Structures are given as C-alpha cells and as structure tokens.
Amino acid sequence: MMNGNSKQAVLERxxxxxxxxNFHAKVENDPYLSPQESKTLVNAFWQNKxxxxxxxxxxxxxxxxxxASAWLNRQTEYVGLNNLRAIHSGAIITxxxxxxxxxxxxxxAIRQVGHQRLxxxxxxxxxxxxxxxxxxxxxxxxxxxxxxxxxxxxxxxTFPQYLKNVLQEGHWILIYPEQEMWFNYRKPxxxxxxxxxxxxxxxxxxxxxxxxxxxxxxxxNVEFYQTKYRVHILPxxxxxxxxxxxxxxLRMRDRDYxxxxxxxxxxxxxxxxxxxxxxxxxxxxxxxxxPLSYQDESIGVN
Numbered sequence: 001m002m003n004g005n006s007k008q009a010v011l012e013r014x015x016x017x018x019x020x021x022n023f024h025a026k027v028e029n030d031p032y033l034s035p036q037e038s039k040t041l042v043n044a045f046w047q048n049k050x051x052x053x054x055x056x057x058x059x060x061x062x063x064x065x066x067x068a069s070a071w072l073n074r075q076t077e078y079v080g081l082n083n084l085r086a087i088h089s090g091a092i093i094t095x096x097x098x099x100x101x102x103x104x105x106x107x108x109a110i111r112q113v114g115h116q117r118l119x120x121x122x123x124x125x126x127x128x129x130x131x132x133x134x135x136x137x138x139x140x141x142x143x144x145x146x147x148x149x150x151x152x153x154x155x156x157x158t159f160p161q162y163l164k165n166v167l168q169e170g171h172w173i174l175i176y177p178e179q180e181m182w183f184n185y186r187k188p189x190x191x192x193x194x195x196x197x198x199x200x201x202x203x204x205x206x207x208x209x210x211x212x213x214x215x216x217x218x219x220x221n222v223e224f225y226q227t228k229y230r231v232h233i234l235p236x237x238x239x240x241x242x243x244x245x246x247x248x249x250l251r252m253r254d255r256d257y258x259x260x261x262x263x264x265x266x267x268x269x270x271x272x273x274x275x276x277x278x279x280x281x282x283x284x285x286x287x288x289x290x291p292l293s294y295q296d297e298s299i300g301v302n
Contacts, residue, residue, distance in 0.1 A: 005159050014182050015289045018276050023180045023189040030125040032147040041127045042144050061139035069104035076105050080233035084113045090167030092199045095175035095209040096188050105229045119166050119173040123147045167202045184282045186213055188260035200239045200248035208234040208256050210263035213282035223286035236258040
C-alpha cells in the first residue's frame with residue numbers, strides 16, 4: 001500500500017516482528033478484504049484487462065510507469081547488468097521489498113539492457129487502493145494473487161496459467177519472495193518458496209536482485225533523510241533438469257538467499273544478522289526504536 005503518513009507505528013511493528021523472527025509479517029495498514037470482495041476485485045481486474053479499453057489504458061500505464069521510473073531513478077546505480085544480457089527467455093525476478101516504488105529501480109535496470117516490459121505479482125489488497133495508484137494497479141502489467149483467503153481455484157489453476165502465458169511470451173515477472181513490504185528495511189529477509197516453484201515448473205531462470213539503500217544527508221521530512229538506490233543484479237539461477245520442482249524450488253531459493261546475503265555483506269561491509277540495529281531502517285531520523293536482542297543467522301535457509 002502507498003502510505004504517506006507517519007511510519008513510526010509501521011517501524012515499531014517491523015521491530016517487534018524481528019524480535020519474534022516473523023520475517024513475513026504484515027506491518028502496513030492494508031485493507032481487510034472478505035473472500036467475496038477479493039473475488040469480485042480480481043474478477044473485475046481481469047475483465048478490464050481483456051477489454052479494448054483495458055488494452056488502451058495498459059499502454060498509457062506502461063508509458064507513465066516508464067517515464068516515472070526514469071525520473072525517480074536519476075541517481076540510481078546499477079551493478080551486474082551483464083547478468084541480464086545473457087537471458088533470452090522468460091524469467092522471474094526476485095528482489096528485496098522495502099518500498100512501494102523500489103520496483104521502479106528494477107524496471108529501470110532491465111530497460112538498461114533493452115527489456116522494455118516488466119510484469120509484477122501483486123496482492124489483491126492493492127487493487128483496493130485509491131487515486132493514481134489504483135489506476136496504475138488496475139492498468140499496469142500486474143498479476144494479482146489472492147492473499148486474503150485460500151483460493152484453490154484461482155491460485156491453483158487460474159493464476160499459474162496467466163503466469164505461464166506471460167513467461168512463454170518471453171516477459172520477465174517480478175515476484176517478492178519476502179512476501180510483505182517492510183518500509184526501508186535494509187536487510188534481505190528469509191524467502192518464501194513460491195517464486196522458485198513457478199520458475200522450476202516453467203523451466204525459466206531466476207534473476208536474482210538485491211537493492212541497496214543509501215542514506216543521503218538531505219532531509220526528506222521529520223522522520224526520514226532522502227535515500228537513493230544501488231541495484232545489484234546477481235548471477236541468474238537456473239533450474240536443474242535432474243531435480244523435481246520441489247527440489248529445484250528449495251535449491252533455487254536457498255541459493256538466491258545466499259546471493260542476497262553476500263550482496264548485503266559486500267554493500268554494507270558487515271555480516272548479515274537479524275539482531276536489531278539502529279540503522280536497520282535506512283534514512284530513519286525519527287524517534288529511536290527500542291534496541292534488540294533477537295538474533296538467528298540461520299533463518300531462511302532451512
């Protein structure tokens with residue numbers, strides 16, 4: 001969700017989640033959707049997509065997203081672009097998730113190598129947003145998942161088919177395996193297996209990314225300094241044809257986590273632990289959050 005209000009409460013929930021090791025906790029004030037509301041939103045989304053009006057609005061949304069991505073990432077740095085140039089098929093991109101707009105840095109990275117279109121897997125609650133953000137979610141290249149309730153029919157049949165079609169057309173899909181957004185949290189978190197299962201079953205590579213957040217001396221507001229990004233594009237991870245989808249998904253997930261961990265340690269010149277530190281939230285200049293005692297370096301690689 002796009003929230004412009006104080007982040008103090010959100011950051012306190014992030015802090016509490018790290019203490020309990022719940023690295024996939026929902027910390028934003030996302031709306032609650034009943035099963036019927038979720039089903040209605042997602043069905044309406046696809047009806048819009050399949051209409052000629054939806055096709056026209058998609059062109060406008062993609063143009064706007066590309067222009068906004070270029071503007072927002074004027075100072076963004078890119079490392080490892082050659083890892084993208086070797087990929088000539090559909091692929092799934094994974095990245096850490098800490099800001100509603102950090103996907104623009106990933107979009108701009110792939111545009112650097114001539115790949116013009118980026119699909120993004122997004123939760124159904126984002127379809128309930130308002131204003132310009134709602135327009136973009138409804139009309140950009142979004143693949144919505146139903147997270148509000150178990151949906152065997154949609155998540156087991158409909159969504160995988162949409163995803164497969166996009167990959168077969170040679171497009172790249174951004175999936176956040178950390179699941180929930182933790183605002184400006186610098187550290188890579190443990191990864192859920194879904195993105196890697198989809199890569200394995202569709203025989204496409206994982207484009208492994210880690211976005212480093214650099215705090216500047218410029219003041220953004222009473223709570224934050226301005227930040228800028230450095231996108232690390234890490235070596236792609238391919239399925240092993242000798243392994244089952246489950247085995248592949250576990251292997252690819254664990255390798256991706258290790259690559260993100262190594263990128264973090266190289267970028268910040270410190271070992272990755274999950275002990276709470278004052279600078280875990282990049283750019284924070286608000287009231288201090290309580291220091292910490294939780295640490296487990298093995299989380300996410302089991």
